[in-house]
Amino acid sequence: MIVCHGYEMEFMKNHAQNLSFWMQSLPANMLEFPQPILQSEYDVAIVGAGFSGLWLAYYLKQAQPEWKIAIFEAKHIGYGASGRNGGWLSTNIPIVIGNLLKNPRWAKQDVVHLQRQIIDTIAEVANVCEREQIDCDLHQGGLMFIATSDAQASRLQDYHAEELAHGFLPHEIQWLGADAAKQHINIDIMQAATHYQYGARIHPAKLVLGLARKVIALGVDIFENTPVQNLSTHTVYLSHQAVKAQHIIACTEGYTDQLLQDGKVIPVNSSIIMTQVLPASFWERVGWQNNELLGDMAHVYMYAQKTADYRILFGGRGAPYQYGSRDAGDGELDHVTTAQLLQRLRELFPRQDFQVDTAWKGSLGVTRDWNASVTFDDKTGLGFIYGFGGNGVAPTHLAARTMTDRILGKHTALTTLPWNDYVCPTWEGEPWRWLGIQSMYQLLGLADQVENRLQLKKSVFFANTAYQICGLE
Ligand SMILES: Cc1cc2nc3c(=O)[nH]c(=O)nc-3n(C[C@H](O)[C@H](O)[C@H](O)COP(=O)(O)OP(=O)(O)OC[C@H]3O[C@@H](n4cnc5c(N)ncnc54)[C@H](O)[C@@H]3O)c2cc1C
Missing domain, CATH: 1.10.287 (Helix Hairpins)
Known part of the structure; x- marks a missing residue:
């Protein structure tokens, strides 16, 4: 336990690989999966058992039940960003509009198309979870961006206008003055907010593990602790063996450069603290009854959710990049970043004596222009999904469906999305x-x-x- 800014912070000591609260708080039997027998050949080999890889396996199996599909995971299911994120199933798009539109191939209607598809994805994920009985604490309470200073309010206005110009309908985002915003979440220093109709809070580890269980039930082989050393056309190289596959798709996000070493996508950290369970008196004061996702308009912004068990998850940047593009490892977070996040949380809710239950970090996959890419070459069968930055929970689902259509050679609304074969510049x-x-x-x-x-x-x-x-x- 350490004392910081007058608050005591307890750090959980545990020995599992991914140190997030999400993974650590689950019963051990939820983390146990059978180790299948390796075949010499597959129709599809997927690298990485996060949301991208698992959703891809799920949709491919729906379309081609007889296909043999393997997922190779270096550590354990949900080890990467998918098992340690903020649980925002949100409509945020993983592109920077200005950067995309510099390319004459894409126009404003392509941004609108992507935005509408991501809006629809929220309901689609909720439907799959219901259909497949994946209980991941999903609650569709919408999203609130708040402004806590004049400068933030001015940015919020600009952002609101930009969202309306790029795919949102006026009734889907409501502008709230301070009093109306406080009816949702009572934050004293809030000056204004926008309230999005769409957006859901999830427990990411429950989603990634529940999805893995479903995918295994459909007949997909998931090999944990099986790092892929290299890829080439139709061959995946494991440490002691090469496996053949018709299609090979890398879904390795912040770890991609370790595999491809082409400088296209690098790991940038995002950090999170989880409070202990907060008392009923706090929730009576604060409201937050509809479990909206909560973010602000600071330059170094925060993101938060109220969890199903009445905690606050509070995330942001801090120690964002490690020299040489080292990834976030198992997620251990330094005390300074933990204290900074706690201080910002306290600024929003100054009357509460917060205790930190768990603190951790994870690697985002960031391209040089912050645009995601879904790339597939039908001649070699090689494909890549990456570059979601901090906005991947919903987009990975859409990207996996896009990749499914690409592999199956279909021409659909998804195969015209602007992330198809998007070529990102290389990092310095x-x-x-x-x-x-x-x-x-x-x-x-x-x-x-x-x-x-x-x-x-x-x-x-x-x-x-x-x-x-x-x-x-
Ligand atoms: C702290 C944090 C908070 C975030 N919060 C949000 C949020 O609230 N909302 C949102 O929309 N997005 C959020 N994101 C982003 C989102 O979590 C990611 O975009 C998304 O989970 C990416 O999923 P993925 O499957 O592509 O990658 P990952 O989940 O990172 O999975 C990649 C997997 O590949 C494995 N792997 C890597 N290399 C190899 C190899 N050579 N061989 C075999 N396996 C390999 C890794 O072990 C890992 O399990 C957050 C990310 C972080 C880190």
């Missing part, structure tokens, strides 16, 4: 990569401080420079 080498990402986050943190201290009405002038450095503008 070190030390420029490290310097760029570090300076972006330093500048963004400074921008928040300056805006708050000087009570600026708009974003401070150098914030844009920070976004430009790392391709977010």
